[in-house]
Amino acid sequence: MSHAPVMPVEAPAVLEWPEAVKAEVAEAISHYPVKRSAVLPLLWIAQRTWGWLPPAAMQLVARTLELNEPEVFGVATFYTMFNLQPVGRHHLQVCMTLSCSLMGADRLFKHLEHKLGIGHGETTADGRFTLRRVECLAACGGGPCMQVGLDYYEDLDETKVDAILEKLK
């Protein structure tokens, strides 16, 4: 699965929920007895909507949930899966934790770096790929593994990775 449209780096100062997700936002809030509990679901919706979390999106979440902006910022920065910088259309997250490491994750990551010409946390110039090392993806049985967007690829080696990249436009 590829990412939603990538917002330009110059994010707008003020964001509003698009009509399409308003119902989903309301539903997420309705799941909890107190509004503030919906901060993670709403950050997810925001990230899905805009591809990453520009400050204006965090402010929007704070406004929606009557939270303080710094509080939302603290939550968003706590979790590594929220992108606080724009990411490419395909977000390659390579697991570096024990099982995958033993199975050659390091080699795989170097291969990706070499092939794409970018390092950890960087995005290709054409905005196609962002490469990132991550901690355990909980697919230890299939290491080394990689998450692209929301999809998992397991039992990887260089050839398989090249084939995957080929398919991702």
Next chain:
Amino acid sequence: MSMVKVTIDGRTIEVPAGTLITDAAKMAEVHVPIFCSHSKLPPLGACRICVVEVGTPKMGPDRKPVLGPDGSPEIAWMPKVQTGCTTPVTDGMHVKTASATATQARKGVMEFLLVNHPLDCPVCDEGGECQLQDLAFAFGQDFSRMEQAKRTFDSEDLGPIVKKEANRCIVCMRCVRYCDQVMGEDALTAHQRGAHTEISSFNRQPLDCEQCGNCIEVCPVGALTALPYRFKARPWDLRQHITLCPHCSNGCSVRLGVRGMEVLRARGTENRGVNQEFLCVRGRFGHDFVNSADRLSAPLVKQGGSLQPVTWDEASAQAASRLRDIAAAHGPGAIAFLGGEQLFTEEQYLMQKLARAVLGTNHVDGRTRTVARVPGDAVLRATGGGRPPLTFTDLVNAQEVLVLFDDLQGESPYAQALAIRGQHQTGLHLTVAHPRRVKLARPKFKGDWLGVQPGAELALVHALTKAALDLGAPSDLPGEISWGLEALTKSLASWTSERMTRETGLSADAIVAAAKRLRGAERKAVLFGRAVTEHPQAAALLQAIENLGWLTGALTSSASRVMYAGTHSNSQGALDNGLTPDFLPGYVPVTDAAGREAFGKSWGCTLDGEAGMSAPEILEATAAGRIKALWIVGDQWLRTAPDAALAARALAAAELVIVNDLFMTETARAAHVVFPVASFAEKDGTSVNCERRAQKATRALSPKRGSRADWEVFQFVAQVLGADWRYRTTEDVFREMARLVPVWHGMSWASLLPNGATWSATRVAGSLGYAEPDAKPAGEGMWLLSGGTLFAVDGVGERCSSLARLAKHARVFVSPAEASRLGAAAGDMLELEGPAGVVVLPVEIDDSVPPSAVFVPYAYAGAGVNRLGAPKGAGLRVKARKAAAAAKAGA
């Protein structure tokens, strides 16, 4: 409260159940180190430095303590050390703070805390007064087993006040929690996680907050330091003196750090003063005016149209001889004294003694901003007539707090912080009556906002009183009050719910609910301040607040739960010490022959038995030529008088104007004699805060060369006028006051240390009364709202570099709706036209301002609200329109 016995390092003490081990240890005088724990914050247990060994009596199968061979209970020690700051004591608990296990554990914690802490103490502002440094010496070791590189962050300026060096942070979270729970600002948060946790603002932007710097104060290390003080001094180079903050009536203690003749910083002090470590931005950064190069350094006398420096002898001789001439030619009633609310109590006493005993005039009034005559005891009666007053401790523990028309953010920052802490920690409920949606009225604090229509203040208090009366009058009213109940019931009968809504613009339900909450609460507080005393109908409003107090039980025969936060640091002292035209010190009426005689006998004179003119009357009379000599003490009258044009006319018309000030103000420029006086930091004395607590201030440095304390000025002039005044220090004055003035009987400076004392021996009889609100001024125009704001503070504020930067410039605040109606965007110039003049100010859009009103904070240089004319009746309406482009260029 049940008490439990606990033994800490062999010392057995009794403490209330639920006390935390660290607090119990403090009571037992055993030192347990802490970083994250703070007396004003709930326990967290983040830093673990307070670990101790804890044991409780071993219980047998019969649930009875097992006794050892010596007959004392056997102790079952917990297998691991516990954090003292989160563990409450239980009965029979034993604690070891210095055992081998505890020491070893603490050493380990210290080693972890130092894993990432840089060794930059020599360049750290905190070095020398750093808790981490101290505790590392006490409990740490001289090496670390950690060889990895330390994690590093970039240093950041979080706005103009706070400097962050995150490398030094030990993530105790004190700053984040203090900002949230005490300041209610939530400007700080912890970012990232684990070892990379970093304290910062939203998206690392400059802090958008009150800039109080309390995060700096509570930071146990040098992670947050004050930019204005950065690299200025080392703490051991500073002489530190605890004195009183001059900026508002809360009376916080500030610890000034002085090097040479320069005040370099101000801090709070744990266990000292009403505020302890708390200071607001004004207290913490509003002191550098003391060092200002603009300070006057010699007395000035007008010669040939310009002010020329002269010696002190010449200046006092000049002032005295001209005062004597005017008194001889026109009678003593041609002399008036204004200002003096910022002076120390002793100086206020001498000021009115000079006026009354030496010159023979009762025209003395400290309340220069009032627009109508207010009886000198009205405030005292509204706050319980001398009954034991509401203290800050009562305030923070209250269940219901009603704030009447004051923006505490600007007027009483410490009271605001207490209300916020109470709201966070003990479920205090706030009801804020204010036309603007001020900070405390925001939804964040879960209170109720009575957004009263401008000009309907008196109507709202009547409506609240009526609602309280409908619930039944309290049973324990003193005789003089229950006496007036019938008449008041009759007067308030017209306040039906329709009338409440019509006159206040609020739903009657909201008013009734607010009255019910206040009436029903066991612990309550009512706060009011200058918005009431400076109201055109101040006397009626104060009476109405007294009614409300009695009928809601905020005033009882034994105590008062109503607090008055005056305009200046010692406004309460000014009232207590006779800086009112109708009362001698200690609320002895001028018209009371016996009281007058008692003072006259000690002062060696006969006192005038007719009440003098109040400040607004003095203003009119001077402009009309009936008063020939004005002595203005520490007051920028041209800015503070209710009508600037009238004040300018008065200054021009007066034959003699004497001004005491630190700076060459516009008012001083119009004077004939100017006395350069010492600042708050340069003299000893006492000051009475809004809790009516008299506190002792100690001078931190000697007066700037060429200036003298105000009391010395009064004494010089009195001596030239032939008075036999021989005060060597202000303590001599206080001794005389303690002898003569009823409220100070039996007090001495020594009895005021360390944290002040409250007088409540004198009683002024209360009463109920009723006055109809004045009709609202008819016609078009927007309501002019004025009041204090946090950063700007009269006169001296603009000479404090940090405050001046934060305050920016004078401007007019309008609601977004009004702005679009006027076609004005932020930064456009808006022309305000009042009955007496026009003021042009840039627009700032602010959604806390109600529609059909403009808000102009008064304390800005050049805001010139008083150029628009004095408010009358219910208030002042001004016409607002967007100024032509030419005006923008001109301004």
